[in-house]
Amino acid sequence: MTKPLRVGLAGLGNVGAGVVKLLDTNRALVERRANRGIEVVAVSARDRHRDRGVDTTRFEWVDDATQLCHRDDVDVVVELIGGADGPALTLARATFDCGKSLVTANKAMLAHHGLELAERAESAGSALKYEAAVAGGIPVIKGLREGAAANELAQVYGILNGTCNYILTSMEQDGSPFAEVLAEAQRLGYAEADPSFDIDGIDAAHKLAILASLSFGARPDFGAVATQGIREVDIADIQHAATLGFRIKLVGLARQEAGGLFQRVHPCLVPLGHPLAHVDGSLNAVVAEGNFVGRLFFQGRGAGEGPTASAVVADLIDVARGEFGPAFAMPASKLGALPAAPQGDHVGRYYLRLTVADRPGVLAELTAALRDESVSIESLIQRGTAANGGVYVVMVTHEGPERAVRAALGRMSASDSVIGQPMMMHILDF
């Protein structure tokens, strides 16, 4: 048997501790699977003395994480520091400069610097592995990079943020408003004290940029992801959607459109017949649609110590087996700088919810605005009284370009009869 693969571990938060626990618990199995041992030899973290529920004193301690890769006894670096730049990026670059491989869970770093890191890994003849960066324990990076590798993909999309999915599921199940569910999620530790990274869709957008790169041979381009979070989703929207046969999910979606690569994170109405509609609580799921394989659906736990550690160690087993693969499913030099498809060109059905004054003539005003922008309506519901005293008007459009729907919404919003901010959501019709 080959010598053990020696790991330098940067970051000892939940996931780092999980990796140590996994390698302890499943030691013999991992060794059989990798055909060699996988051993943590050196670690680095901010606080040496914190209780992590696992003994880390047996490892060499390194004060400066960015120095881990320079140790002679480290073959591969696991980067769990986080953050797009700073020490994580410094360590990643240094690891490849040392000709060593990197396993990371850092979605922000890959979304921002993925191309550069893939190029550096290739030049060094090293592996850049990041299964844990997207959808936690679900082997979706491998599923796309290798499993679906023979396919031209039409689109890839999914539920990529467990916190948002937990909040939306709880709003639906308990009938509680967003703010209340968020506060409860924070109390339970499912949401951060500053939750904006999750609930404004930024975390999902990082993951989507990575999935889009893998799926479409594009350079990761976080800046091209249009991002809308779930703050504006009202409990009334969830109830209206249910009446119409949909559930609301925060969906990250990338697809090849006529104008280029469309990338967006946004709350969507998902039909009950679609497998994504049944992904509840903190679960994640990814759908990929290929020209030969058809629709692939992957579901599992998208976060947490165990699932994320599972993904990190799967990557380590790949490295131990010498299976380095191309980071973004093809050599970095082949990744294209694809133009971003104009968001307004996106064609689909849309859900519109407005709160209007309860007086005659309002519907005539709204429908005139739609007519003037050539938006046709599939269904319209007027019912329920909003907190602001108005009446809900909910519409589902026929398929059409988003630009027209937004323009019609602009006209409607200008009306004195419309109270507060209208809501517009895309209907997932794949």
Added chain:
Amino acid sequence: MTKPLRVGLAGLGNVGAGVVKLLDTNRALVERRANRGIEVVAVSARDRHRDRGVDTTRFEWVDDATQLCHRDDVDVVVELIGGADGPALTLARATFDCGKSLVTANKAMLAHHGLELAERAESAGSALKYEAAVAGGIPVIKGLREGAAANELAQVYGILNGTCNYILTSMEQDGSPFAEVLAEAQRLGYAEADPSFDIDGIDAAHKLAILASLSFGARPDFGAVATQGIREVDIADIQHAATLGFRIKLVGLARQEAGGLFQRVHPCLVPLGHPLAHVDGSLNAVVAEGNFVGRLFFQGRGAGEGPTASAVVADLIDVARGEFGPAFAMPASKLGALPAAPQGDHVGRYYLRLTVADRPGVLAELTAALRDESVSIESLIQRGTAANGGVYVVMVTHEGPERAVRAALGRMSASDSVIGQPMMMHILDF
């Protein structure tokens, strides 16, 4: 760029033709992903002149498929002949003797000869790849062998035969009996003229033996898979199950139990809240439950030209990238000959359906039989008149060993009051 990977293709049925079409259609993409071309150079099939919807005259024709691997211009053999033995096995052995790699969709051959072939591949330093053998286009072999590689798995199970799932789904949707739906499926080409391979569970059992080997580090052991098909599933069972909150699916299940490795293909009652309950029509799905990752769920198209070709070419891309991996997730020498867990020891809840004469005292007889075998009942429904004039009695047991439930069923069957054959199905409670 490296020289192209040159493929010898044995078998030009639907899947073989699909592989040729895929490599034609997605040629440039596959080349980018593999970082080299993948080219069919020689083919072999029974009938040289059959119209396959794709030009195969441009390839070298080889009359004897088992000779494909001996050609100097063939780097890798794709075996799509089928059958556990015969020319497929001869070709597989010869391929490794030639020091070349094999990609196959042949579940029967792997279920029966998997260990031998894995050993031969390793000795030769070659790859044995078989993503297409289980669940068609779903990258579940890769998902288990690599994606979940860091986990001790508690169980792996799924819907592994699209024909059975199509029949069960149609029975439920149309309310039509088994024989009628089967005839219709045969007419539409979804079921073979001789359907026993599918509907008696043999095809699913081949696939399960492979999944079990991969998941539990066991030698593939087809003989240890207890197999029950769907012929005995009555439309009344489907209706009773729905009343109780379940759907009936043919499930292949392998798990580590106290007595050894439990492997079985059987119709099961799946709770509506379980993702497998919503896998409809000809779709396949696999669930794996790991000690760190939790539950992973993979769904997609389990058969057909496109999905199967997608899996074959994914394997070819792996081979082109030089990623050979261990066939059954660890070196063949480490695969254990695990004892088979006695089927009667299996603990679970069970569904029982009997048809009984409509007269007083029958229930007392039945419940006495259950009491005598220490089987306790969670619910009992008596309703509906069967075609044979009797009355349906449907019971759900509390959790207990299957042996006791079977014994009680034996007692009940001996009663004059019970008409025809009772039905017993396992309830999937994971």
